[in-house]
Amino acid sequence: MLTYIARKFLAMIPTLIGVSILVFVIFNVVGDDPVYLYLGKNATVEDVEIMRHSMGLDKPLWTQYLISMKELVTFNLGYSMSSKEKITDMFLNGAGPSIALTLPALFLYSGISIVLGLICAYWRGTWVDKMIAVLATVGMSISYVAVMIFAQYFLAFMPVEKWGVEIFPITGYENGFPDFIPYILLPNLITTFVALGYNTRFFRSIAVEEMNRDYIRTARAYGADTRTILFKHVLKNIMIPIIARVVVTLPFMITGSFLLEQFFVVPGLGYKLLHAIESADFKVVRTFTMLIAFLVVVTNSVADILNSMVDPRVKLS
Amino acid sequence: MTAAAPAKFVEPRYGESLFRKSARKFRRDRLGMASLSIVGVYAVIALCVKIGLFATLDAATTPVGRQHVAPGQTYQHILADKSVEERTSWFGTDIRGNDVGLKLIYSIKQAFAIGILVAFFSVLIGVVLGAISGYFGGKTDDFLLWVYTSMSSVPYILWIIAISYAFGKGFTGVVIALSSTFWVGIYFNIRAEVQRLKEMEFVLASESFGMGKMHIIFRDIMPNLTHLISIFLSLNFIAAIKNEVILSFLGLGIAGEPSWGAMISSARLDLLAGKWWEVTGATILLFILVMAFNLFTDSLQDAFDPKKVG
Numbered sequence: 001m002l003t004y005i006a007r008k009f010l011a012m013i014p015t016l017i018g019v020s021i022l023v024f025v026i027f028n029v030v031g032d033d034p035v036y037l038y039l040g041k042n043a044t045v046e047d048v049e050i051m052r053h054s055m056g057l058d059k060p061l062w063t064q065y066l067i068s069m070k071e072l073v074t075f076n077l078g079y080s081m082s083s084k085e086k087i088t089d090m091f092l093n094g095a096g097p098s099i100a101l102t103l104p105a106l107f108l109y110s111g112i113s114i115v116l117g118l119i120c121a122y123w124r125g126t127w128v129d130k131m132i133a134v135l136a137t138v139g140m141s142i143s144y145v146a147v148m149i150f151a152q153y154f155l156a157f158m159p160v161e162k163w164g165v166e167i168f169p170i171t172g173y174e175n176g177f178p179d180f181i182p183y184i185l186l187p188n189l190i191t192t193f194v195a196l197g198y199n200t201r202f203f204r205s206i207a208v209e210e211m212n213r214d215y216i217r218t219a220r221a222y223g224a225d226t227r228t229i230l231f232k233h234v235l236k237n238i239m240i241p242i243i244a245r246v247v248v249t250l251p252f253m254i255t256g257s258f259l260l261e262q263f264f265v266v267p268g269l270g271y272k273l274l275h276a277i278e279s280a281d282f283k284v285v286r287t288f289t290m291l292i293a294f295l296v297v298v299t300n301s302v303a304d305i306l307n308s309m310v311d312p313r314v315k316l317s
Numbered sequence: 318m319t320a321a322a323p324a325k326f327v328e329p330r331y332g333e334s335l336f337r338k339s340a341r342k343f344r345r346d347r348l349g350m351a352s353l354s355i356v357g358v359y360a361v362i363a364l365c366v367k368i369g370l371f372a373t374l375d376a377a378t379t380p381v382g383r384q385h386v387a388p389g390q391t392y393q394h395i396l397a398d399k400s401v402e403e404r405t406s407w408f409g410t411d412i413r414g415n416d417v418g419l420k421l422i423y424s425i426k427q428a429f430a431i432g433i434l435v436a437f438f439s440v441l442i443g444v445v446l447g448a449i450s451g452y453f454g455g456k457t458d459d460f461l462l463w464v465y466t467s468m469s470s471v472p473y474i475l476w477i478i479a480i481s482y483a484f485g486k487g488f489t490g491v492v493i494a495l496s497s498t499f500w501v502g503i504y505f506n507i508r509a510e511v512q513r514l515k516e517m518e519f520v521l522a523s524e525s526f527g528m529g530k531m532h533i534i535f536r537d538i539m540p541n542l543t544h545l546i547s548i549f550l551s552l553n554f555i556a557a558i559k560n561e562v563i564l565s566f567l568g569l570g571i572a573g574e575p576s577w578g579a580m581i582s583s584a585r586l587d588l589l590a591g592k593w594w595e596v597t598g599a600t601i602l603l604f605i606l607v608m609a610f611n612l613f614t615d616s617l618q619d620a621f622d623p624k625k626v627g
Contacts, residue, residue, distance in 0.1 A: 018467025026479045137615070141608035143559060145566045145578075146600040149585045157589055254472040259563060274567060277478065289479055293471040300470060 004308060008301045019293045020072070024065050027286045028057075055283070068286070072294075077287050082279040087287050090272055097173055098268035100184045101260050102253040105191035110246055113196055117203025118230055121211050132200060139197025144256070148263050151190050173266040187260040194256065195249065206241050210234045240311045247303035250296065336543060339620040349616025355609035359425055366426035377423040377575050380414030382406070385592050388417075409594040411580075412587065420575040421598050427576040428558045428606065431491060435557035436550045438496035443503025444546060448534050450504070451511025458508075465504055473498045477560065481569040488571050491564055495557050503549045510545060514538050544621035551614045555607055562603065577603045 039047055052058050056067055071077055077087040116136075120129045156168040168186040210216070211234060219229050258270030265271070269292060276284035330338070343349055366372050382392035386406045394404040408418030450461040468476065480494040514520065515538065523537050558577075564570040565578030572579075577599040584595035 014463060015466050015470055018463055019470055022464075022467055022471075023479065026483050137611050138608065141604055141611050143562045143581065143600060143603055143607075145562050145581055146596070146603070149581065149588060149596060150600075153588050250472075254474065258474055258478075259566065262567065273478070278568070285479075289471075289475050292475060296472060297470045 001308075005305055008305055012297055012301050015297050016294060019297065020069060020290060021065075023286060023290050023293065024068065027282065027289075028061065028064060072287075072290060078283060080276070080281055080284045082276070082281045082284075087284060090284065091269065091288065091291055094267060094269040094272045096175075096268075097180070097266050098254075098257045098261065098270060100180060101187045101266060101268060102191055102257045104184070105188040105195070105256075106246065106249070106253060108188065109192040109195045109199055110242070112192070113199035113203050114235075114242060116196075116200045117207045118235065120200075120204040121207035121234065122226060122230055124208060124211065129204075133204065136197045136200040136204070139193065140201065141197075142194075144194050144259060147194055148190055148259060151186060151193070152263070155189075156186060171263075171265045173264070183264070183266065187264055187266070190260065191253070191256050199245070199249070202245055203238070203242070206238050207234060210238055240307065243303065243307055243310060247300060250299055254292065254296070335621070339544070343616060343620040346616045346620065348612055349620070352609040352612035352616065355605065356613055359606050359609075360429065362422060363426045363429035366423055367430075372419045372422040372426075374423065374574060376416075377419040378415060380410075381416045382410055382414055384410060384412050384414045385587070386410040386414075387592075388594050408598060409592075411584065411595050415575075417580075417595050417598055420580060420595075421577075421602055423575050424577045424580065424599065425602070425606075427571065427574065428561065428603070431488075431495070431561050431571075431576075432554040432557045434492045435495040435499060436553040438492070439499035439553050440503055440546060440549050442496065443500035443549070444507050444539075444542065446500070447504040447507025448511050448538065448542075451508040452515055452530070452534050452538070454512075461504070462508075465501055468498070469501045469505075473501075474563070477564065478567065478569065481564065486569055486572050488574070490569070491561060491571055494564070494569075495560055499553050499556060503553075506545060506549075507542060510542060511538055514541055548614060548618055548621070551610065551617060555610045555614070558603070559607060 039051060043051075056064060059067070075088060077091075079086055080090060083090075116132055120132050123129050152170065156166075156170045159165045159167045160170070169182055173183045174180055211229075216229055216233065219233060224232075254270070257268055258274065260266065261268040261271035262274055269288065273285060273288045273292075275281075276288065380395070382394050382404070386392040386409055388407060388409040389405065390409075391403055391405050392410070394402045406416065406418075408416065408421065411417055411420065446461055450458045476498040477494045480497055481490045484490040484493050511534075515533075520533060520537060523533050528537070561570060561576060562578035562581055565576065566582040570576065570578045570582075580595055580599040581603075584592070584599075587593075588596050
């Protein structure tokens with residue numbers, strides 16, 4: 001097991017290098033000159049030269065790449081160009097709100113959609129099954145942005161406007177343990193709503209597929225009732241695709257937290273990154289992209305390891 | 318479609334291709350046909366806008382009257398010769414006094430332009446790279462697989478943001494950003510399928526005839542991938558128009574021209590002031606198109622699936 005874990009982490013290295021090269025190429029080679037973007041149109045030649053030198057952009061590309069790698073590996077990421085904050089601090093402060101905005105929803109919608117998927121498999125072909133399948137497709141077709149806008153209007157804005165009751169705060173965020181809870185409720189609700197359609201469809205199809213397998217017929221022949229089959233056999237066997245699915249949706253959650261943070265003005269990673277894009281803060285954008293990517297790569301490897309613990313068929317050698 | 322009642326068994330005919338049988342299966346699928354016709358209506362409107370029959374860019378971005386006229390209300394319409402005429406606005410006007418109905422219709426063309434271009438380019442890249450990777454194997458495969466793993470390890474929204482940051486805002490930026498991120502999933506599927514197909518006898522036969530590698534990939538293997546390709550085209554079309562809305566909301570969308578994304582994100586503050594028509598109109602039109610396309614894709618998948626009897 002330990003060698004397997006070690007191998008998994010070693011296998012991350014080429015991927016991480018690949019990610020860093022891609023990010024570097026996009027920002028340093030393909031992208032517009034960050035110096036011009038940052039200084040604007042009225043910069044003098046000297047300003048540009050000084051800026052270029054201070055950012056290290058006058059060095060050859062491979063030196064620049066190695067320098068940026070060295071900064072990442074030593075976690076010495078420098079300072080933001082616009083707010084002069086330490087980038088490490090910005091990242092660590094932003095991670096909390098981002099996680100609070102989406103992680104509870106991950107558990108909520110995974111739970112609900114697994115239950116709905118099993119319900120569909122149990123009542124296969126009846127109106128319950130069809131209704132859930134149709135509703136899932138409907139849920140899948142609504143735009144994320146529209147869900148946010150209307151949820152904020154009907155659940156947070158209108159109650160205050162019409163009846164003077166505050167159900168959810170309209171926007172904002174507060175740090176500290178009990179204070180942040182009201183602010184994360186509506187965003188988590190929205191994430192759950194948006195993700196429910198996709199996940200219910202997915203879990204339904206794998207549950208239904210599992211119900212058609214031969215061993216289920218054998219179990220039925222032995223006289224096992226549907227409930228026993230569903231919870232004792234099907235749920236155990238679909239655990240592997242469920243874990244894989246949850247991992248696949250992790251990047252999707254980051255998308256969600258980008259939109260939600262921007263919309264509800266929550267100072268998470270996405271909000272800070274978008275803010276950096278607006279102020280052409282090249283260094284923050286590149287570093288944040290890289291760090292988030294690294295986090296995802298690490299999470300994926302951890303998920304693979306988890307999967308190997310659940311699935312006895314995964315070869316460890 | 319998962320929810321549809323199982324249709325009647327479609328008897329295979331002698332010498333019938335998979336594609337023809339699927340087309341016959343599809344025509345029997347009522348939900349599939351209904352959704353295809355909705356998509357068709359949208360496509361015809363998009364085409365008419367494209368060739369300039371109605372709702373031209375000019376018409377959609379010229380103020381017709383005062384701002385924020387509610388749907389069904391009358392307003393003073395300004396004619397070309399500056400004279401004024403009383404008119405009823407069916408879809409209301411936006412903050413600049415532009416007609417929301419015209420903007421909505423113009424946006425259909427935008428959605429199709431983005432959807433078709435992104436679907437085409439992303440599927441093209443994914444299929445070509447996937448076929449090369451799957452067929453040749455070895456170092457080429459290792460390299461492409463490494464690019465794939467690196468790209469898919471990063472949340473695609475980050476790529477999209479990074480790429481549109483690099484290529485600038487606007488239509489081209491959106492198309493490049495979406496196409497260069499959406500090919501990854503297709504690549505992996507096509508690669509696996511080609512790896513399976515290249516072991517088959519018909520490829521061996523072609524090789525023993527001395528056919529070139531390109532001939533084998535594109536003339537022998539590729540026809541066996543048409544069903545996958547058409548499903549990917551359809552899925553990426555949906556993904557493209559949905560992500561246009563997200564990009565617009567993040568300030569990276571098409572600038573200057575109306576699109577559903579631009580309408581939804583720019584009019585969201587109007588909603589708080591009770592001006593609901595612009596956001597609602599764009600949301601509903603987008604929803605109907607995406608819903609119809611989702612149902613169509615489901616039916617397409619069922620029609621191509623030889624295991625499904627229906």
